[in-house]
Amino acid sequence: MPTAVITGASAGLGRALATALAERGWNLVLDARRPGRLLELAAELGRQTALRAVPGDVADAAHRRQLAGAAAEFGALNLLVNNASTLGPSPLPPLAALPAGELAAILHTNVVAPLALIQLALPALTATGGTVVNVSSDAAVAHYPGWGGYGSAKAALDHLTATLAEENPQLRWYSFDPGDMRTEMHQAAFPGEDISDRPEPESVLPALLRLIEQRLPSGRYTNTAPELLAAAAGQAVAR
Amino acid sequence: MTLHAPAGTAPSTHFDLPVDLTATEPPEHRGLGRDGVRLLVAEAASAPSAPGVRLAHSRFRDLGRYLRPGDLVVVNTSQTVAGEVDGVLAETGRPVVLHVATPTGPLPDGSWVLELRTAPDATRPLLDCQPGTVVRLAADVAVRLLAPYPEPADTGSGTRLWRAEVTGGRPLPDLLVRHGRPISYGYLHGRWPLADYQTVFGRHPGSAEMPSAGRPFSAELVTDLVSRGIGFASITLHTGVSSQEAGETPQAERFEVPAGTARLVNATRLDGGRVIAVGTTVTRALESAAGADGWLAPAQGWTELVIGPDHPARVVTGLITGLHNPDASHLLLVESIAGAEVTQRAYDAAVAAGYLWHEFGDSCLLLGARR
Numbered sequence: 349m350p351t352a353v354i355t356g357a358s359a360g361l362g363r364a365l366a367t368a369l370a371e372r373g374w375n376l377v378l379d380a381r382r383p384g385r386l387l388e389l390a391a392e393l394g395r396q397t398a399l400r401a402v403p404g405d406v407a408d409a410a411h412r413r414q415l416a417g418a419a420a421e422f423g424a425l426n427l428l429v430n431n432a433s434t435l436g437p438s439p440l441p442p443l444a445a446l447p448a449g450e451l452a453a454i455l456h457t458n459v460v461a462p463l464a465l466i467q468l469a470l471p472a473l474t475a476t477g478g479t480v481v482n483v484s485s486d487a488a489v490a491h492y493p494g495w496g497g498y499g500s501a502k503a504a505l506d507h508l509t510a511t512l513a514e515e516n517p518q519l520r521w522y523s524f525d526p527g528d529m530r531t532e533m534h535q536a537a538f539p540g541e542d543i544s545d546r547p548e549p550e551s552v553l554p555a556l557l558r559l560i561e562q563r564l565p566s567g568r569y570t571n572t573a574p575e576l577l578a579a580a581a582g583q584a585v586a587r
Numbered sequence: 588m589t590l591h592a593p594a595g596t597a598p599s600t601h602f603d604l605p606v607d608l609t610a611t612e613p614p615e616h617r618g619l620g621r622d623g624v625r626l627l628v629a630e631a632a633s634a635p636s637a638p639g640v641r642l643a644h645s646r647f648r649d650l651g652r653y654l655r656p657g658d659l660v661v662v663n664t665s666q667t668v669a670g671e672v673d674g675v676l677a678e679t680g681r682p683v684v685l686h687v688a689t690p691t692g693p694l695p696d697g698s699w700v701l702e703l704r705t706a707p708d709a710t711r712p713l714l715d716c717q718p719g720t721v722v723r724l725a726a727d728v729a730v731r732l733l734a735p736y737p738e739p740a741d742t743g744s745g746t747r748l749w750r751a752e753v754t755g756g757r758p759l760p761d762l763l764v765r766h767g768r769p770i771s772y773g774y775l776h777g778r779w780p781l782a783d784y785q786t787v788f789g790r791h792p793g794s795a796e797m798p799s800a801g802r803p804f805s806a807e808l809v810t811d812l813v814s815r816g817i818g819f820a821s822i823t824l825h826t827g828v829s830s831q832e833a834g835e836t837p838q839a840e841r842f843e844v845p846a847g848t849a850r851l852v853n854a855t856r857l858d859g860g861r862v863i864a865v866g867t868t869v870t871r872a873l874e875s876a877a878g879a880d881g882w883l884a885p886a887q888g889w890t891e892l893v894i895g896p897d898h899p900a901r902v903v904t905g906l907i908t909g910l911h912n913p914d915a916s917h918l919l920l921v922e923s924i925a926g927a928e929v930t931q932r933a934y935d936a937a938v939a940a941g942y943l944w945h946e947f948g949d950s951c952l953l954l955g956a957r958r
Contacts, residue, residue: 384880387856391904394859395956401857 349397350476351375351422353415353469355406355462356432358385360531361483361549361556365429368553370397377418379432381405398422406432406461407453416468425472427560430462431483433501438536440494451497458501463508470516479520479560482509484568486525495537506568513566522559523568526552598918599927602934608941610948611776613783614803621787622648622805625942625949629933631926631956640932644940647803647950648811650907656816657860658905659851663798663868664821666789668760669767669781670796670828671709677721677729682706683713685722685730686770688748688827688838691760691793695889698750699759700736700838702828710773714745725766728755737838748828748838770796770828774945784946793825793841799946800866800908818855820848822872824890829912836893837916840868843887844876852883852902861954863905867920870894873902895919905954910937910944925953 352369356362358380366378370393378393380386383403390401400418404411419425434457436450462482473480487499488506506523513521528534530546552571558564564575610617614624628643630653645652654660670690674683686709688700703713703722720732730753735746753759769784786801787809813819824842852862852873864870874894876886881901893916894900900923911917913934922930933951942949 382880383853383857383882384878387853387881390857390859394861397859399859401859403857 349373349375350426351377351419351424352427352429353377353379353419353425353465354429354431355379355415355465357401358382358389360533361526361529361552362429362431363389364549364553365431365556366393368557370399373397374427375399375422377402377415377422379404379406379411379415381432405457406430406465407457409464412461412465412468415465416472419469419472424476425469426476426478427481428466428469428473428478429481429483430465430505431481432461433458433483433498433533435533435536436497439539440498440537442493443496446497451500454497454501455504458498459504459508462505466512473519474516477518477520479522479563480509480512481522481524481556481560482506484509484523484525486527486570488523488525510566510568517566519566520563521566522564524556524559525568525570526556527571598915598922598930600913600918600922600930600934602913602931602938604913605938605944608938608944608948609774610943610945611774613779613947615783616779620648620805622646622803622808624803625940626650626653626803627933627937627940627942627949627951628653628954629925629929629936629951630954631929640929642932642936644936648805648808650808650952651812651815651817653952653954654812654815654817654863655861657818657855657858658863659818659820659855659860660812660863660865660907661820661822661848661852661869661873661903662788662801662804662865663786663872664788664790664823665794665798665825665868666792667769667781667784667794667797668792669763670770672724672763672767673706674722674724674730677723683722684709685724686795686828687759687763687767688795690763690767690795691825694750694839697752698733698736699730699753700827701730701732701749701751702747703749708773709771712745712747714747716746716749724755724762726755726757726762728753728757728759728762730754730759737836775947788821791823791825793823795828796826797946798824798826798866798868800868800950802909802946803950804865818851818860820851821845822848822869824868824872826868837871837891839889839891840871841888842872842875842890844872844883844885846885849876849883849885856902861904862902863907863952864903864924865907867906867908867917870900870903870906870920870924874898874900877902893919894923896923899923905952907950907952909946909948909950910934910942921953925955929953929955 357366357378376399378401436454485502487495488502509523555571555576626645626647632639686702730751732749736748736750784797827838875890
């Protein structure tokens with residue numbers, strides 16, 4: 349069975365993806381900062397597949413080594429999903445009021461940590477010709493007041509992803525922009541506002557799973573990318 | 588058997604206690620090894636798309652066939668001590684049997700918890716005692732009833748458990764060691780030595796009644812399970828006397844969850860393994876040591892935790908238990924781990940297949956589906 353490492357797995361898109369891959373029998377290495385939520389998820393998914401849940405912060409180098417070590421226990425690594433990220437202060441301040449220390453922390457969690465984890469996992473991923481998904485945002489390409497810190501980090505992550513694809517063409521490298529979702533992070537961006545009109549994270553799973561399973565060319569994909577929709581139509585016709 | 592809808596804090600599981608299925612002596616006296624008793628396995632089907640309950644009838648020595656490498660079995664290291672002793676009511680000279688729920692030491696407030704039952708076989712509780720009642724024991728030791736325990740203790744049918752003070756020339760634990768015998772109830776044939784009331788895990792004296800879920804384990808079975816890659820960890824919880832009457836809440840009990848056990852339980856859960864509690868005592872101890880987020884930390888002290896709808900089990904995912912009186916608190920705990928459907932199906936199957944009840948009887952492994 350293939351093995352995946354998913355960061356930020358206890359909620360939102362990470363949890364939805366972990367659940368979907370568990371149903372498909374993938375071995376899972378899961379990360380989240382809050383141990384309680386991770387324990388619940390492990391009990392649920394442990395009934396379906398083999399997993400290692402490792403509580404901790406991806407910004408912590410020792411924790412990243414634990415994740416790579418847990419993946420090594422499964423013998424091979426096929427997929428790394430850098431899904432954990434931080435929005436920074438809530439409510440989102442304009443750049444004029446974003447403390448430099450906060451920006452450094454956003455960049456550390458959203459850019460430095462994913463690259464560091466990729467570096468640790470690269471030998472194992474190279475051995476399988478594996479896939480890396482870095483979860484991005486439309487804030488990486490569009491410019492919204494208040495989203496400057498987070499958006500610049502996601503833009504940098506996109507840039508790293510594209511460069512890694514040039515440097516390591518034997519792997520698949522994806523920036524995946526899932527669009528707005530009804531998640532805790534999105535709620536933190538709009539504190540006190542009703543976000544119930546946003547779709548559930550499960551709604552973007554079909555697109556994300558197609559990206560992973562069909563080994564499309566490396567690049568940046570949104571959840572409504574024609575390749576992902578066309579692939580679905582093709583599948584339907586093939587049946 | 589009928590399956591009742593959950594209502595308030597009443598368990599949904601319902602069954603009629605089969606009197607003729609009582610195990611009246613230890614299995615060794617029925618020609619069986621400890622691990623030769625029957626094992627009923629009831630497991631919620633794992634696929635959410637195909638709900639249901641899987642049942643299997645087996646022997647306890649084959650437990651390993653139903654566990655997986657990476658599962659953690661948690662056992663209670665409490666040893667049973669003699670908690671039953673004869674006495675007479677000072678006022679009338681009437682013989683009585685005393686059950687001491689705190690046989691190795693008093694509550695933190697210095698009082699002892701006692702139950703008075705009928706002589707000679709402790710068949711029924713004496714429910715009409717009054718505060719101030721004095722019971723004379725051997726060696727000039729006497730106990731005086733102070734107040735119902737816990738307060739208020741009116742079950743609607745009299746007071747069963749009492750706080751009491753002890754007077755005389757010898758500490759009560761010493762008297763019990765010398766003159767006491769294991770607590771037993773009227774349904775047993777004959778009296779059995781204290782050794783029959785020990786589990787292979789017992790190391791720390793203190794339980795008034797045997798933590799009986801661990802009794803079917805033998806050293807050979809533990810070796811088999813360890814060799815299969817199944818882990819073991821231990822807690823200590825000293826039992827009081829069982830809640831015989833419906834509606835009584837479980838008493839406070841002394842427990843300890845060591846640091847090593849807390850670490851093993853957390854690690855097992857993070858690896859998707861199951862935490863199998865051997866008995867309600869282990870369940871109570873583990874759940875008492877769980878933080879608000881379900882993370883287990885070392886803990887010791889007295890616990891009054893009652894597991895049920897108001898405080899569901901969060902740590903324990905499987906339970907090994909004997910078959911006991913259908914009292915509400917026991918069934919609510921079992922349902923909290925296994926779910927109402929698994930619990931009802933298990934009890935129905937146990938009754939239909941003639942499983943033996945009580946502390947020397949057969950056993951169940953109940954594995955629940957997590958929400």
